[in-house]
Amino acid sequence: MLFNSIDFLVFFPVVVLIYWLIPKKLRYIWLLVASYYFYMGWNAQYALLIATSTGITYLCGLGIEWLGKKEKKSATVGQKCVVAAGVLSNLGILFFYKYFDFFLENINLALEHFQVKPLTSSMEVLLPVGISFYTFQALGYMIDVYRGDIEAEKNPLKYALFVSFFPQLVAGPIERSKNLLEQIRDIPKTKTFVYHRIVNGLMLMLYGYFLKMVIADRISIMVDYVFAEYYNLGTFELIAGAVGFAIQIYCDFGSYTYIAIGAAQVMGFTLMENFNTPYFATSIKDFWRRWHVSLSTWFRDYLYIPLGGNRCSKIRRYFNLMVTFLVSGLWHGAEWTYVIWGGIHGLYQVIGDLTAPLKKKINELFEVKTDCVSYKLGQMAVTFGLTAFAWIFFRADSLQQALLYIQRMAVRFNPWVLFNGGMYTIGLDRYEANILIAAVFVLLLADIIRYRRGERLDEFLQQQNFWFRWLVVIVMIVMVIVYGKYGPAYDANQFIYFQF
Amino acid sequence: MKKVLKRILAVIVFAGIALGTVYYLNWLFRLKSVDGTYPAQMLYRQEENTIDVLCLGSSHTYSNINPAVLWDEYGMASYNLAGSNQPLWNTYYYFKEALKYQSPELVVLDVYRAVESLDYQDDARVAMNTFGLRYSEDWKEMLEVSLEDEDSYMDYLLRYPVYHNRYQELKKQDFFPYNGDYNRDNYKGFNLNCISTTYYEGFPDISGVTDVGIMTEKTEEYLVKIIELAKERDIPLLLVSAPYMGVLPEDKMIYNRVEEIAEEYGVRFVDFNEYYRQIGFNPATDFAESSHLNYYGSEKYTSFLGKYIKNRYDVTDRRGDEKYTSWEANSEFYRMHAANVDLMKTEDLEEYFEKLFQNKERYTICISTAGEYLGGGYNIRKLLGDYGMDVSEESLWVFRGGELVHTLPEEITADSFFYEDMGKSSLTVKSEILYSDMIEDYYPKTGIYIEGVGCDAANNGVNIIVYDNELQTIVDNVGLDAANEYSFLRY
Numbered sequence: 001m002l003f004n005s006i007d008f009l010v011f012f013p014v015v016v017l018i019y020w021l022i023p024k025k026l027r028y029i030w031l032l033v034a035s036y037y038f039y040m041g042w043n044a045q046y047a048l049l050i051a052t053s054t055g056i057t058y059l060c061g062l063g064i065e066w067l068g069k070k071e072k073k074s075a076t077v078g079q080k081c082v083v084a085a086g087v088l089s090n091l092g093i094l095f096f097y098k099y100f101d102f103f104l105e106n107i108n109l110a111l112e113h114f115q116v117k118p119l120t121s122s123m124e125v126l127l128p129v130g131i132s133f134y135t136f137q138a139l140g141y142m143i144d145v146y147r148g149d150i151e152a153e154k155n156p157l158k159y160a161l162f163v164s165f166f167p168q169l170v171a172g173p174i175e176r177s178k179n180l181l182e183q184i185r186d187i188p189k190t191k192t193f194v195y196h197r198i199v200n201g202l203m204l205m206l207y208g209y210f211l212k213m214v215i216a217d218r219i220s221i222m223v224d225y226v227f228a229e230y231y232n233l234g235t236f237e238l239i240a241g242a243v244g245f246a247i248q249i250y251c252d253f254g255s256y257t258y259i260a261i262g263a264a265q266v267m268g269f270t271l272m273e274n275f276n277t278p279y280f281a282t283s284i285k286d287f288w289r290r291w292h293v294s295l296s297t298w299f300r301d302y303l304y305i306p307l308g309g310n311r312c313s314k315i316r317r318y319f320n321l322m323v324t325f326l327v328s329g330l331w332h333g334a335e336w337t338y339v340i341w342g343g344i345h346g347l348y349q350v351i352g353d354l355t356a357p358l359k360k361k362i363n364e365l366f367e368v369k370t371d372c373v374s375y376k377l378g379q380m381a382v383t384f385g386l387t388a389f390a391w392i393f394f395r396a397d398s399l400q401q402a403l404l405y406i407q408r409m410a411v412r413f414n415p416w417v418l419f420n421g422g423m424y425t426i427g428l429d430r431y432e433a434n435i436l437i438a439a440v441f442v443l444l445l446a447d448i449i450r451y452r453r454g455e456r457l458d459e460f461l462q463q464q465n466f467w468f469r470w471l472v473v474i475v476m477i478v479m480v481i482v483y484g485k486y487g488p489a490y491d492a493n494q495f496i497y498f499q500f
Numbered sequence: 501m502k503k504v505l506k507r508i509l510a511v512i513v514f515a516g517i518a519l520g521t522v523y524y525l526n527w528l529f530r531l532k533s534v535d536g537t538y539p540a541q542m543l544y545r546q547e548e549n550t551i552d553v554l555c556l557g558s559s560h561t562y563s564n565i566n567p568a569v570l571w572d573e574y575g576m577a578s579y580n581l582a583g584s585n586q587p588l589w590n591t592y593y594y595f596k597e598a599l600k601y602q603s604p605e606l607v608v609l610d611v612y613r614a615v616e617s618l619d620y621q622d623d624a625r626v627a628m629n630t631f632g633l634r635y636s637e638d639w640k641e642m643l644e645v646s647l648e649d650e651d652s653y654m655d656y657l658l659r660y661p662v663y664h665n666r667y668q669e670l671k672k673q674d675f676f677p678y679n680g681d682y683n684r685d686n687y688k689g690f691n692l693n694c695i696s697t698t699y700y701e702g703f704p705d706i707s708g709v710t711d712v713g714i715m716t717e718k719t720e721e722y723l724v725k726i727i728e729l730a731k732e733r734d735i736p737l738l739l740v741s742a743p744y745m746g747v748l749p750e751d752k753m754i755y756n757r758v759e760e761i762a763e764e765y766g767v768r769f770v771d772f773n774e775y776y777r778q779i780g781f782n783p784a785t786d787f788a789e790s791s792h793l794n795y796y797g798s799e800k801y802t803s804f805l806g807k808y809i810k811n812r813y814d815v816t817d818r819r820g821d822e823k824y825t826s827w828e829a830n831s832e833f834y835r836m837h838a839a840n841v842d843l844m845k846t847e848d849l850e851e852y853f854e855k856l857f858q859n860k861e862r863y864t865i866c867i868s869t870a871g872e873y874l875g876g877g878y879n880i881r882k883l884l885g886d887y888g889m890d891v892s893e894e895s896l897w898v899f900r901g902g903e904l905v906h907t908l909p910e911e912i913t914a915d916s917f918f919y920e921d922m923g924k925s926s927l928t929v930k931s932e933i934l935y936s937d938m939i940e941d942y943y944p945k946t947g948i949y950i951e952g953v954g955c956d957a958a959n960n961g962v963n964i965i966v967y968d969n970e971l972q973t974i975v976d977n978v979g980l981d982a983a984n985e986y987s988f989l990r991y
Contacts, residue, residue: 195507473518
């Protein structure tokens with residue numbers, strides 16, 4: 001079930017109330033039941049799939065530990081085999097459900113080139129929600145056990161809860177076993193009622209709903225329009241579309257994280273941070289320290305560093321970087337556009353690294369001050385521009401669309417739309433655009449507070465006087481229930497014809 | 501302990517504020533359309549067990565059956581509980597709901613929607629024809645039979661998600677109780693239809709149609725349910741079809757089927773499409789358009805219907821009964837409202853002034869001359885003079901409650917400002933001496949405004965704006981155009 005559905009608004013309070021009421025020893029079972037129910041809201045059959053992945057990695061975990069104890073050496077062949085089997089089987093499931101069609105499509109393209117009859121598949125594979133997230137989480141656990149960072153979990157239900165914990169099941173943050181599994185083990189030790197923890201959790205959830213329903217789902221109307229009609233639009237509408245998508249995906253994804261963290265917090269769990277003012281990044285490298293942190297650190301810990309990371313030759317390092325980002329692109333979706341998006345981010349960093357000495361020389365030559373606000377703002381603007389540009393590939397339906405989009409953005413210069421009201425004809429009228437601007441302003445304020453003071457909105461509000469906190473929360477509630485996008489597609493204009 | 505109590509208190513107060521806010525937003529955004537939800541919402545404001553004649557149906561009920569006429573002529577306490585294009589499955593539940601609060605002596609059902617060809621209406625109409633009623637098991641049942649798309653059931657059950665994005669279409673009346681309607685609790689479900697732009701010659705003749713049509717299963721099922729419910733509660737039921745110009749032979753065939761069912765169950769059915777002449781309709785003036793009567797027509801139809809009811813059913817004459825003052829008040833409101841509409845529709849100069857000053861006690865009347873106001877082929881000087889306005893002395897007159905309270909001289913030589921608070925609206929008369937670069941001279945400029953609405957329809961002629969002090973609304977804003985024989989220009 002989706003966070004912004006009526007189902008969840010009923011589900012969550014019920015789950016939490018029962019969670020609080022039952023004995024602490026039984027709580028993890030209740031959460032497991034709730035998590036599976038939550039997941040089966042999409043499709044009951046998915047439960048089998050997640051259970052299979054859970055089963056495999058659970059047994060692998062136990063196996064690795066058992067083999068390790070037996071041999072007492074750092075990493076035995078047996079352990080390596082078990083890890084390999086676990087990784088391959090899980091990636092196999094992921095591959096089958098997520099990439100099989102994509103794979104077949106590309107094989108066929110190649111076969112076509114050699115004039116061979118294309119392969120066909122009789123299977124209709126539906127992509128199970130969240131499979132990339134929980135597969136990575138389970139793999140991370142297994143590798144952690146292998147590395148000896150954590151003890152294998154003996155209780156299969158507790159482990160199953162770790163993989164399926166409903167707040168972060170379908171869209172992260174991708175948790176580390178050290179963090180979440182430990183907390184699941186510690187459930188009996190966690191205090192049930194901690195006033196500020198609960199209030200802050202609820203405020204964070206509210207902020208998440210605000211980002212999703214007021215900003216993301218509103219700006220998406222404009223973005224969808226621009227990406228559908230790009231061949232009729234010019235530079236400024238297309239820039240608005242790309243920037244709009246940058247905001248949309250941040251709010252969409254960020255909101256999910258906030259709701260997840262908030263919901264978990266209400267129940268006494270602390271999930272890892274996932275977004276830390278990513279658009280205030282001063283370089284692409286910095287961006288990836290702030291954007292979808294749980295995934296980028298996952299790639300860092302389980303792919304980039306095992307590949308050799310930074311501790312190798314420059315060329316090898318660039319290769320590692322490119323591999324990591326191409327795989328990261330592919331993780332986001334089985335399309336070439338995602339791979340290219342990943343590739344662009346890899347390239348940005350390689351180029352950034354290669355040109356760093358040149359940049360330094362230029363700065364010295366022109367006596368550019370690099371420790372002032374304006375320089376930093378400039379860096380932020382350039383970084384944002386680069387990420388927004390890359391998002392075009394992420395959002396586009398095809399490579400051809402992305403390239404045409406960029407081409408038109410470059411050559412169809414139409415500054416008049418900034419003056420003749422043209423910007424209000426691309427999906428959002430003046431009224432809707434004003435709501436959006438006001439809401440994005442709130443987001444900007446919250447991010448500035450986060451950036452400058454290192455406090456999340458809930459933490460910041462907790463330090464203010466109650467009347468201010470209440471005012472902000474009430475205004476946010478009103479914004480969500482009035483200006484949030486939800487309910488049946490309802491055309492109020494229909495009523496004009498209803499007079500008689 | 502003190503801390504815990506403080507926190508509990510904070511949670512309670514905060515929840516109160518939050519819920520209050522949500523409650524207000526729901527009140528603000530909910531549908532209040534007079535052609536759908538409002539008559540249902542207002543049912544609950546009627547004193548219990550006072551409605552004697554409950555009129556159900558579609559717009560053919562709320563536009564055509566005039567409770568003021570039933571009251572004035574027969575002392576019948578009637579209420580129109582109807583909705584635009586309301587299918588009979590909604591009407592059934594409206595009826596059931598009404599019986600929880602009222603015990604009518606007669607139920608009149610207009611069967612126009614027996615012609616419904618669909619089993620489900622579009623979602624917006626579902627909202628219009630269900631959201632007026634309170635939550636109950638019956639209501640949920642009604643929603644289930646009304647809504648085709650099961651996926652949006654939860655949204656409709658909660659209601660608010662369906663209309664929350666009305667924020668772009670909120671109007672002034674949304675912010676006031678009773679939609680800002682002067683009639684308030686005295687409202688009896690009538691929707692005054694003032695259209696009379698469609699002129700007809702003669703009447704449709706469907707008397708020769710004897711074939712029997714087929715109703716959809718669903719519609720017939722609910723027609724029977726309505727009849728059975730009335731029988732079960734022992735309430736006489738009268739089925740009617742109000743007259744309308746667009747009646748088709750296919751419609752008549754359906755009415756023939758209704759008649760069969762009526763006979764089978766022993767209830768009366770009258771198709772008033774067969775009584776145009778007996779009712780005394782004038783095809784040129786009494787019809788709004790092809791589907792409805794205007795209020796002139798409604799008066800005639802209701803008078804005829806009332807007589808029919810009086811001759812055949814026992815409906816108590818409640819005139820003089822203190823419990824029924826709201827019906828008297830509704831009649832009074834209707835008379836005022838109808839007189840206002842009548843004035844607004846008048847296009848004969850002398851008749852207009854006669855009607856205008858007939859109600860001078862109730863009105864604020866602002867009249868001013870503009871530009872070349874003389875010479876429109878009529879002695880306007882004399883007409884104004886007859887009502888106490890001397891154009892050789894003055895150029896602007898404000899009458900409040902029949903008294904002349906403000907004038908401006910014929911030759912304006914100084915700035916002046918007149919302001920009067922009239923309750924919901926204000927009246928401002930402002931005159932200024934301005935300089936024009938074009939004519940290189942000073943010139944006077946006069947403005948009359950009722951809460952921002954200007955009175956300047958004619959550049960050359962006489963401008964009039966009329967405000968009803970009682971109903972607190974602008975009645976008319978008209979310019980008599982001197983260039984066109986003082987023809988009526990209206991915004």
